[in-house]
Amino acid sequence: MRVLTMIGAGEFGGAEQHVFDLLRSVKRVEPRLAVFYEGELASRMRAVGVPVRVLSRSPWRAIAEVVDYARAQNIVLLHTHGVRANVIGRLAAQRAGVPVVTTVHSVLATDYPDPLKRWLFVGLEHLTRRQTDRFICVSRALRDDLAAGGIPPERLTVIHNGIDISRFHPDGDAVSLNLPRPLIGTVARMHAAKGYDVLLDAARELVKGGFVGSFVWIGDGPLKTQLARRIQEAGLEERVRIVGYQPDVERWLRAVDVVVLPSLSEGFGLALLEALACGKPVVASRVGGFAEVGEGLAGVRLVPPGDPYTLAAAVDGMVRERVVLPDPDAVASLYSLERMVGKTEEVYAEILAKRSL
Template identity: 30%
Template structure:
């Protein structure tokens, strides 16, 4: 079976799609399946000229809004690039972005299309303060769910909570298959270490949706209570300067290290003790599973896929979003009792190895691909 994995931009950054799809490709190719990756280069801008049409809604009523116009132009660019670059047929196309899925179905209508919805662009924009719920942009982006439901042959998503999020925008949400993300265990190697001071780490894009302002305020409470710690922040983004200034205002600059963007944080992560990220929303939260595979204790907010990964006080600690006091209390527990912290980390590692293995994802995807394939496999073991 010849399969194309259609991404949005190239898989250059860690986390989510980027940390999973290339390893899926490697596993399938090793098993004798032919799998290729395709994406839109970031240098391609304003090349496409074709009109964009949707069957379930009229895009004309949204035209003129800057975010919508940029989205539609990116759609045109994806059409232009795909027409120019893809000169062969595939038995199956698995898309990982709405634009990729809709363009592939437009250009290859007879090819089965699988679409994994990994996250919500509209929710990210709302949490980052760029749009309002119910706005033109919000209505346009949520209209795409029903368009995808009509066009593609199978919708997948990464958590039960995100399937519930999509339910109001779909006619048949029960048809969506949930396949949580998986990770190549060989990339994550716990390392024995003994830090005299508790080392917290967070890895994310520095945007309001990740709740890092809450994290810094929780750290300030820990310092006021006399608890020694260091917080390592890996990632970059538009609010980095704002967070650095907040650290200074909270008298935390000596306790916090801002590293900026790092290509392979999983090589760095095993040397720390606790992964903490108080996100305001997460479809899955891949970095929690990655941290668990590095044998770190987990502290997160009870939102989206994080709440499906962490059972509170069993394999991590869950706190409500926006709650500085609850977050500080959870972090304090991991500081004062290293044995408790290790037991949480060990339980998280056990679950991640069992539930979020790449082997499990590959097996589930094979079932989906075979069920939609017009050409049954000659060798069922492949």
Template identity: 35%
Template sequence: MADPERTAVCHVLEATEGGTRQYLSDLCLGLPAERFEQTAVVSALRAPEFGADIERLREAGVRVEIVQMVREVSRAEDLRAYRELLAFFRANPFDIIHTHSSKAGILGRVAAWRSGNSALRVHSPHAFAFEMNLPASRRRLFAAAERFAGRLTDLLICTCEGERETALRHHIVPPSKAAVVRTGVDLRAFHPQANAHRIREELGLPQRHRIVGTVGAVVEQKGHRTLVEAARIVLDEMPHTTFVIVGSGVQRHELEARAAELGLGRRFRFLGQREDVSRLLATFDLFVMPSLWEGMPYALVEAMAVGVPVVGSDIPGIRDVVQPHSTGRLCGAGDAAALAAAIREALTDEGASSRMAQAAREVVMREHSRERMVSAIAGCYERLLEVRAE
């Protein structure tokens, strides 16, 4: 039974990996339990390791319900998931239903609307599906679906100004229903560390090499193919450099084969999924985010918090936090030559890179703490309820 003294919030998420997984955990574990009674309706298909998150959420007092949702469009699977969500919302009253990412965003908002549940409907896109590298017809379909769901949305919470601008440009919601709450990270975990040389020894990374690394799922979105091609160009001029990818995903074997084909050998390492990302970031001389599309990536903000110089793609979400010649360097998405040039410049001009890294850390400390993000989300919920009560 719902506690009338607390705001009942239901989160809905299919994409239980990467940044959206972290975002759900941050909200469920960070929103004050004395003010919010939280439920998470999640799919467990994406990442087997998400099972540990489910147990941790339940131990913290969050109700977790499983509704299996698939990433790809599937008429049969999507209809089944929609019906399960519809039944759940009819049986369980909430004050706020907050959907996350594309699939849960469409199914969850439509089911909440059709169920007659009186909850206010909030959505966080975490990048829009119509920005993906897809055929034009598929992008138009996804944009139309987002516009329809936008009409059912009381508030769209974007992770950066660029994402909000995308939503307004595509007429997803009117400006009055689009807010920005910047991605926040755990500054107690992500901070400069002085033992990078010992970590390099543990990993077998050359002490005298410059380490260029990235963190993220090894999937098309993250642009790792561009990084492999750029590495070949950089290594021709700067052979004492080692490239590192931290993360797992469907493209790993393909990228390993391409790195071998290019003769990169031990100078391009795939470290797989790791739980000690904050320690690994401290070993990097340069963090690279070569993504093709993004919301505002956690890994980039975490690298900046650790004080590592950064290079990123010139796309919404990255350019919101990486200001050229101020907090980092930008280059064209998917352009290996441009990425290589930015990497060479960052490694060569150490003074400028260090100054930009310090400025970036100051921005993160000021604007991107996890506590600030969670507090702002709580404020969004409470303002929505206050307006409805007027």
């Protein structure tokens, strides 16, 4: 059976990594991908043999393109990720007569700092939700959020993200970084919800208190220029390095001593699992998926979100104390990619079986 997955793919973040891992690993379906931007995800998918269709930026033309493609390719199900893909995919699926599965990666209201955009996209999402047959939530926190919004429990399934343990493990090459240690690494998109402003304030507190190490920020996004300016204004350009998006992030994780994830909101947070699988202790905000996953794993210290002083103290403690290191085998057994893929394929089969009755 052929399943068409849709995602914006304007950048390469956690949702795009999820889609890449899912589509290259499915066993019971023939995957197809539709995106709105030619970029990293499209390139990676083609490299592993998954057909990719780049859609028009015009919503109405994109709907027609998806309908035509679904019919020509004998698509039996659409799987959407992100508001644009959700709305266009649902409207197209209704015309093409195929069911829709939607994966929810984050709390939608926190994705759009601009009030007008938030009002528009949240409104469009709510107007078209009835067209989704099943919502896959990457954490229980997201399931509870959707349930509170009125979606019946029978339309909600929790499937935690999985990681590729052939990539993320302690043994392997590491990037050589000629920076003062200890190295504090952060892997996240440079977006308001990721808490980089809080992290910068925490870094300033640590340096003021005598911390001699360095900070390495791995990621890209709309706040990159603004954050670089703030680093200079704080006089921390020799201590904080922005290295941008890195496709071999596992090599960067192995190079640092502690990983800090200061998100203000988090649907799941693949970076937490990736760091633990590489054997690195993590300081993370007690939000969403971080709280859900981090509570049960060694090597994680959770702190209140938005508090730079508590964050700084936790990082300092993690560096100075003899902490319990993560158990990569436990991470691999609980959050394997194979488990995520298998559970997702079970949802596909269940939805298609109901449609055939």
